[in-house]
Amino acid sequence: AQSVTQPDIHITVSEGASLELRCNYSYGATPYLFWYVQSPGQGLQLLLKYFSGDTLVQGIKGFEAEFKRSQSSFNLRKPSVHWSDAAEYFCAVGGNDYKLSFGAGTTVTVRA
Amino acid sequence: DVKVTQSSRYLVKRTGEKVFLECVQDMDHENMFWYRQDPGLGLRLIYFSYDVKMKEKGDIPEGYSVSREKKERFSLILESASTNQTSMYLCASSPTGQGYSYEQYFGPGTRLTVT
Numbered sequence: 001a002q003s004v005t006q007p008d009i010h011i012t013v014s015e016g017a018s019l020e021l022r023c024n025y026s027y028g029a030t031p032y033l034f035w036y037v038q039s040p041g042q043g044l045q046l047l048l049k050y051f052s053g054d055t056l057v058q059g060i061k062g063f064e065a066e067f068k069r070s071q072s073s074f075n076l077r078k079p080s081v082h083w084s085d086a087a088e089y090f091c092a093v094g095g096n097d098y099k100l101s102f103g104a105g106t107t108v109t110v111r112a
Numbered sequence: 113d114v115k116v117t118q119s120s121r122y123l124v125k126r127t128g129e130k131v132f133l134e135c136v137q138d139m140d141h142e143n144m145f146w147y148r149q150d151p152g153l154g155l156r157l158i159y160f161s162y163d164v165k166m167k168e169k170g171d172i173p174e175g176y177s178v179s180r181e182k183k184e185r186f187s188l189i190l191e192s193a194s195t196n197q198t199s200m201y202l203c204a205s206s207p208t209g210q211g212y213s214y215e216q217y218f219g220p221g222t223r224l225t226v227t
Contacts, residue, residue: 043218094214
């Protein structure tokens with residue numbers, strides 16, 4: 001079975017600064033990897049996904065993520081954070097049974 | 113755009129009541145899912161369905177049941193609500209296809225409070 005670890009529960013970043021959220025997964029084969037964002041009181045929105053091919057994937061809202069097989073990681077990055085990026089971010093991994101396994105989430109606070 | 117709708121955004125029920133949470137998707141997706149979300153625990157899968165009238169237990173099915181009579185609709189049922197079922201409930205759907213079956217689209221959630 002697959003699993004996901006998001007080591008950071010909460011990150012505070014200044015507006016305009018760069019952001020990196022960590023995600024480590026456990027799965028025996030090449031996984032399907034996702035990042036979702038959840039604004040307060042809302043459902044989850046898909047930011048980006050990795051299925052295969054280029055290990056650097058681009059998503060919506062200026063986010064990107066890099067798949068590193070050797071480190072079992074799929075970290076999310078944004079070069080310059082906007083106040084509207086304050087939200088909770090979830091990393092998820094899919095294996096071979098229709099199901100996604102989610103990390104516990106990282107809450108991002110953006111300070112002016 | 114995929115649209116997943118949930119019947120209520122907020123719901124307050126009493127202990128012992130039977131509770132129905134409804135979810136409808138408009139993209140003809142085969143797969144549908146029910147999760148509950150609690151602080152610090154992320155999303156936990158309750159049940160999922162990969163076809164009409166088909167269902168499979170997720171990680172925390174105890175105290176819940178589901179119904180999928182039509183492809184677009186997936187209902188979560190709390191047979192006898194308890195206070196420990198107070199939570200945010202999220203519905204999702206996904207298409208079939210290698211990799212794409214994991215690309216889930218979520219509804220806005222129902223925040224259920226059981227008193």
